[in-house]
Amino acid sequence: MRVTLIKHTPEPELLIASAARLCYSASGIEQIVQRMTPEEVDRMLDQLLSSGHLSPFEHASFSFGVEGISRAASHQLVRHRLASYSQQSQRYVSLRRLEYVVPPTIKERGALQQEYEAAMESVHRLYLRLLEEGVPAEDARFVLPNATATRLVMTMNARELMHTCSIRLCVRAQWEIREMFALVRAEVVRVAPRLGRELKIKCDRLGYCDERESCGLYPLKGEVLPGSA
Structure with missing residues (x-):
């Protein structure tokens, strides 16, 4: 798996803080940007996060190249609809060489991994045969x-x-x-460290786990806020 930050909004933290400052200032936009110090940027981001005023964060965008994830993972990914995706097509791109992902739980079972890989090779042979017989790639x-x-x-x-x-x-x-977004976070931290620190699990922000079962890192919501479960 590989994740690469291709492009991003220049000085994203400055932009977010400046956009937020504009909401409460009579000054012109250029003046606000020019006067914004790194310390003021940090203070403004803290204020936005603590107050839940998150719309200014929408001004900064990040584009990533993602390679080597499975179709199973990409099907989960595109459920996040407030994003844009362009994916390699299996309709227009014929897979003459099949690349596939092997889950760790299969890798650790040697004999099963061999069967798994044999199944992948068998499926790929059938796929290639379908193409050779004139079946369109969109059907193969x-x-x-x-x-x-x-x-x-x-x-x-x-x-x-x-x-x-x-x-x-x-x-x-x-x-x-989870592994993919750990790599996404690392890429953001590289260009926007302050913002990157906010890419974290929700229980770090909430102080409790709102899932049905906790991993043990934080107590369940009902244990912290009785009557809310």
């Missing part, structure tokens, strides 16, 4: 497994990144998409 792809690796470009604004990471970095999320 029906035999391809969820394990098939894919490539995509994903663009999210900072607010949606915070929301998605709050869910997908949780240990209860599926391992593959």
